[in-house]
Amino acid sequence: MTLRKFFQTYVGVAILLASIIYAMVRVAYNEATYKAPDVTTIRICHWQLEAGFRDALQELIDEYEQLHLKRTGKKIRVMQLPVSERGYSQFVNTGLIGGTAPDIIEKGFAKGATDPAYTARFFSPLGQYLDEPNPYNAGTPLEGVPWKDTFFDGLQAAYDRQLLDHYYVPFSMFTVRIYYNRDLYRQILGTDRTPASYQEFLDVCQRIREHGQSKGLPIVPVAGSKYQGDLFRRRYETPFLFELISQTDDDFTGSVDAMESYLAYRQGRWSFESPRFMAAWKCMLEVSKNFQDGWLAAQRDDAVFLFVQSRAVMTASGSWDAPSIKKQVAGQFEVGVFDFPMPTDHPEYSKFVAGPATEASIKGGIPWAICRQSRRQELCVDFLRFCTTRAKNESFNQSITWLPVVLGAKLTPDLEPFRPRIEGFVGDFQTDISTPVKMITEGNRWSVLSDRMTPEQYAVKAKEVYERTGAEGFQEKLVKDGRNNRNLERILASQLLLQHIGAPDPNGRRDEKIGQLLLAIQEFGHKVAVRQAQFEALQKETERKP
Amino acid sequence: MSTQRITMRNFRQNWVLFALLLPTVLGVATFAYIPSFEAIRHSFYNWDGAFTEEFVGLDNVRRILGDLTLWTPLILGGLLSGLSALLEKPKVQVILRRLGAVLLALAVLRLALDARTLPPGTTMPGTLTMLALTVLCIVLSFKLEPGSFKRNVAVLGSYLLPFLGGIGYLVAVRRTGDWVLWTSFRLIFILIVANLFKMWPSIFTAVCIHRLKSDRSQYLYRVLFVVPMIIPQMVGLLIWKFFYDPNMGVLNKLLISSGLDRYLIWLDKWVLHLGVFTDPFKPAWLGDPALIISSLVFWGFPWVGVVGVLIYLSGLQNIGSDVYEAAEIDGITWWGKFWRIELPLIMTQVRLNLIMMIIGTFQAYGFQYVLLGAEGGPQNKGLTPGLYMFYQAFQEQNYGYACAIGLILFFIILILTIINQRYVRVKK
Numbered sequence: 001m002t003l004r005k006f007f008q009t010y011v012g013v014a015i016l017l018a019s020i021i022y023a024m025v026r027v028a029y030n031e032a033t034y035k036a037p038d039v040t041t042i043r044i045c046h047w048q049l050e051a052g053f054r055d056a057l058q059e060l061i062d063e064y065e066q067l068h069l070k071r072t073g074k075k076i077r078v079m080q081l082p083v084s085e086r087g088y089s090q091f092v093n094t095g096l097i098g099g100t101a102p103d104i105i106e107k108g109f110a111k112g113a114t115d116p117a118y119t120a121r122f123f124s125p126l127g128q129y130l131d132e133p134n135p136y137n138a139g140t141p142l143e144g145v146p147w148k149d150t151f152f153d154g155l156q157a158a159y160d161r162q163l164l165d166h167y168y169v170p171f172s173m174f175t176v177r178i179y180y181n182r183d184l185y186r187q188i189l190g191t192d193r194t195p196a197s198y199q200e201f202l203d204v205c206q207r208i209r210e211h212g213q214s215k216g217l218p219i220v221p222v223a224g225s226k227y228q229g230d231l232f233r234r235r236y237e238t239p240f241l242f243e244l245i246s247q248t249d250d251d252f253t254g255s256v257d258a259m260e261s262y263l264a265y266r267q268g269r270w271s272f273e274s275p276r277f278m279a280a281w282k283c284m285l286e287v288s289k290n291f292q293d294g295w296l297a298a299q300r301d302d303a304v305f306l307f308v309q310s311r312a313v314m315t316a317s318g319s320w321d322a323p324s325i326k327k328q329v330a331g332q333f334e335v336g337v338f339d340f341p342m343p344t345d346h347p348e349y350s351k352f353v354a355g356p357a358t359e360a361s362i363k364g365g366i367p368w369a370i371c372r373q374s375r376r377q378e379l380c381v382d383f384l385r386f387c388t389t390r391a392k393n394e395s396f397n398q399s400i401t402w403l404p405v406v407l408g409a410k411l412t413p414d415l416e417p418f419r420p421r422i423e424g425f426v427g428d429f430q431t432d433i434s435t436p437v438k439m440i441t442e443g444n445r446w447s448v449l450s451d452r453m454t455p456e457q458y459a460v461k462a463k464e465v466y467e468r469t470g471a472e473g474f475q476e477k478l479v480k481d482g483r484n485n486r487n488l489e490r491i492l493a494s495q496l497l498l499q500h501i502g503a504p505d506p507n508g509r510r511d512e513k514i515g516q517l518l519l520a521i522q523e524f525g526h527k528v529a530v531r532q533a534q535f536e537a538l539q540k541e542t543e544r545k546p
Numbered sequence: 547m548s549t550q551r552i553t554m555r556n557f558r559q560n561w562v563l564f565a566l567l568l569p570t571v572l573g574v575a576t577f578a579y580i581p582s583f584e585a586i587r588h589s590f591y592n593w594d595g596a597f598t599e600e601f602v603g604l605d606n607v608r609r610i611l612g613d614l615t616l617w618t619p620l621i622l623g624g625l626l627s628g629l630s631a632l633l634e635k636p637k638v639q640v641i642l643r644r645l646g647a648v649l650l651a652l653a654v655l656r657l658a659l660d661a662r663t664l665p666p667g668t669t670m671p672g673t674l675t676m677l678a679l680t681v682l683c684i685v686l687s688f689k690l691e692p693g694s695f696k697r698n699v700a701v702l703g704s705y706l707l708p709f710l711g712g713i714g715y716l717v718a719v720r721r722t723g724d725w726v727l728w729t730s731f732r733l734i735f736i737l738i739v740a741n742l743f744k745m746w747p748s749i750f751t752a753v754c755i756h757r758l759k760s761d762r763s764q765y766l767y768r769v770l771f772v773v774p775m776i777i778p779q780m781v782g783l784l785i786w787k788f789f790y791d792p793n794m795g796v797l798n799k800l801l802i803s804s805g806l807d808r809y810l811i812w813l814d815k816w817v818l819h820l821g822v823f824t825d826p827f828k829p830a831w832l833g834d835p836a837l838i839i840s841s842l843v844f845w846g847f848p849w850v851g852v853v854g855v856l857i858y859l860s861g862l863q864n865i866g867s868d869v870y871e872a873a874e875i876d877g878i879t880w881w882g883k884f885w886r887i888e889l890p891l892i893m894t895q896v897r898l899n900l901i902m903m904i905i906g907t908f909q910a911y912g913f914q915y916v917l918l919g920a921e922g923g924p925q926n927k928g929l930t931p932g933l934y935m936f937y938q939a940f941q942e943q944n945y946g947y948a949c950a951i952g953l954i955l956f957f958i959i960l961i962l963t964i965i966n967q968r969y970v971r972v973k974k
Contacts, residue, residue, distance in 0.1 A: 446833075
């Protein structure tokens with residue numbers, strides 16, 4: 001066989017073998033690097049792909065690795081696993097269920113963010129650590145202060161009222177605002193003054209549109225996508241419902257959950273066709289009409305791109321996008337920020353809207369939870385402690401221009417407009433009683449916002465699916481709540497057993513915990529029982545009707 | 547050389563062969579059968595994929611199908627009829643078919659008794675007539691003389707009528723079950739019908755390549771068709787997503803530059819009244835509920851599937867040159883060559899592709915998920931059973947319920963595959 005013939009015959013096999021060998025060597029190399037006997041690796045996963053986040057986190061990681069080596073003489077490696085938003089929930093869920101999840105997980109997106117049973121199963125309670133001072137605060141004004149009290153809200157928002165413990169530690173906090181192109185705004189409107197009322201906002205949008213049309217320029221008032229649409233929706237829908245929230249909040253929690261709203265619906269205390277909902281959706285439609293054509297098919301990045309290219313005067317996003325937007329427009333134009341103007345003095349809407357939703361009850365963002373399966377719990381806690389000292393939290397947030405969460409950590413001047421607004425109303429009104437309700441309302445909501453469906457048609461659709469699947473969804477949630485209560489009872493039983501056998505109590509908090517558990521079981525059990533009784537009564541009443 | 551039958555009885559003589567088979571069997575069992583059986587098992591559980599694993603019997607199936615008493619005789623009757631078609635032993639066939647007939651009759655009776663309590667919108671008279679006729683056809687197929695025209699009509703009726711009746715029945719009974727799931731089947735049927743048309747370009751392409759006189763050109767085209775296989779499917783999807791983009795996408799630019807946008811605007815204004823093609827021309831192909839289904843159907847244009855072409859080509863290459871020579875002597879035209887020789891002789895491949903297409907369409911979710919999102923886009927127009935299953939499992943963590951949806955899909959695909967195997971004729 002000639003060399004040429006040999007080459008022709010075996011070139012494919014050679015390439016295949018070379019690829020396999022390369023892949024094997026690469027895997028072996030990585031394994032050897034990460035699993036070296038003298039290196040301890042902890043993995044940390046998140047969905048923050050914004051500019052600067054990974055670098056800022058890596059800086060903290062590098063510092064921590066060096067400090068750990070210096071202090072203990074042991075090598076440690078903290079490995080970042082950034083995952084895109086879309087696949088994050090699946091990635092985390094699959095890892096948790098399969099037992100391969102990273103040690104530290106950014107909590108959220110996955111259903112576990114709200115489901116106590118899920119949280120209890122997969123994440124470690126951090127209460128015992130948070131009650132102790134953070135050792136890295138030694139020599140600072142926060143020395144001796146319990147770790148949780150070093151956060152802006154004393155970690156109140158991170159406390160799980162059903163599980164009676166804290167399950168995450170935040171790094172930053174976020175607010176949502178409208179970004180605008182100052183230069184273009186000034187050029188079109190001849191002023192720097194941002195809209196103070198909802199009507200003014202609509203007028204500004206109208207003038208921008210007219211300017212674009214008269215000059216033949218492809219300029220739109222607001223760069224939008226589903227992402228921005230959702231931000232506007234949340235901002236404008238909830239204020240219409242505050243009065244309804246106060247009327248239907250039977251358990252006085254300040255918010256109306258899906259079960260509470262369902263019972264109120266069955267009792268005839270609200271309906272999708274009410275003028276309140278119609279006005280809310282009409283208002284949202286008025287806003288979304290100022291987005292570019294075909295915004296529904298655009299991605300978040302497409303909208304930002306449109307804004308950066310000066311083809312849109314405004315866009316909406318959270319403070320998390322501030323650094324990346326400013327970086328992209330550097331040298332092109334100046335970016336301004338203002339809050340969403342509320343229709344409080346609007347002739348049609350003001351009877352429903354008394355004011356905006358407050359940001360006083362804002363939760364800390366980038367919530368890091370420690371995976372229960374992790375074999376390096378103490379190390380994970382130590383890493384989080386290191387990152388949440390005042391100095392580190394300040395430097396981390398300053399480098400990515402986000403809002404810090406540790407007391408005394410300074411804001412960069414650029415972030416002043418994002419400072420949480422204290423004034424406003426508290427509350428939330430949930431209607432997602434079942435999966436079909438969630439899917440159908442979500443699917444059709446976009447049609448309302450893109451003017452493909454009237455608010456009246458949307459109300460009919462929502463009503464149909466709500467009435468058809470609501471009862472089943474309610475019963476499912478009832479079963480789930482019952483299960484959660486049983487979990488609490490199990491925890492109580494174990495605590496009582498430990499007390500009975502005289503097991504050591506290192507924190508001296510067992511009695512307090514037993515008291516809290518008893519109270520929670522009583523409260524929660526009562527709530528479940530009342531809801532069940534109300535539901536059964538309503539079912540009987542429906543059956544009795546001809 | 548005579549062939550020897552290998553059984554467990556002569557295990558000692560053939561243990562090497564069994565040993566060689568063992569890794570494959572273990573691999574298939576571990577990675578294919580065990581997960582499948584686990585999925586079937588979990589469809590009877592309230593399982594959130596984590597710690598809640600509660601046996602709920604047929605609750606999940608009941609949530610999907612609605613009132614099970616309405617379904618049971620129909621399903622069992624259908625299954626027995628299907629089984630009888632698969633079996634070779636005539637005696638067993640007859641027993642199963644009669645049992646099936648009895649159960650179908652029971653289904654009719656059950657419906658008749660429940661006629662007053664059925665949910666609104668149920669098409670009772672139609673369904674009842676259809677099922678009654680089915681029973682009649684089955685009875686006649688036993689009574690009439692084998693081979694007679696009337697019997698053939700009765701046999702055809704005994705298969706066709708339950709199918710049509712079943713569809714009518716499904717439409718009616720789904721109202722008692724998970725109607726979001728059943729609604730999502732509408733898109734599947736549209737896509738299957740569309741895919742039946744979309745199969746033809748691959749067949750024509752394969753025939754064109756096959757008819758190329760130069761072996762070198764044939765080889766070149768084959769290579770050209772294999773090259774796109776290297777591109778990951780996800781990349782292809784994202785390219786198409788960009789293609790449909792209303793502002794920067796190629797499709798809108800193409801329509802504008804070719805002047806077709808004017809015709810579409812005119813058509814919409816005066817004929818369709820959809821309000822989707824307006825001036826300026828920027829239809830959101832994946833954002834407008836009125837355009838989503840057409841976008842999904844148009845996806846993949848010109849619909850020349852790489853794998854499909856290669857499969858058809860392999861079939862075409864098995865046709866002997868003597869067949870063509872004989873046909874040419876008879877003065878066959880180029881179309882006749884395709885219609886009378888090539889198409890009949892690649893029906894095995896067509897059938898294979900048909901089965902794969904049906905299975906693929908029923909199971910599809912990734913394509914819709916990437917293009918439209920987890921809820922299937924505006925007004926859930928792009929929702930398929932597969933996507934709904936995915937949503938239930940990974941968004942809502944109702945893994946048990948998702949498994950039950952998978953089980954139902956499995957049976958539907960199985961029935962369609964059996965129908966396909968039996969009725970798509972292959973001429974040898």
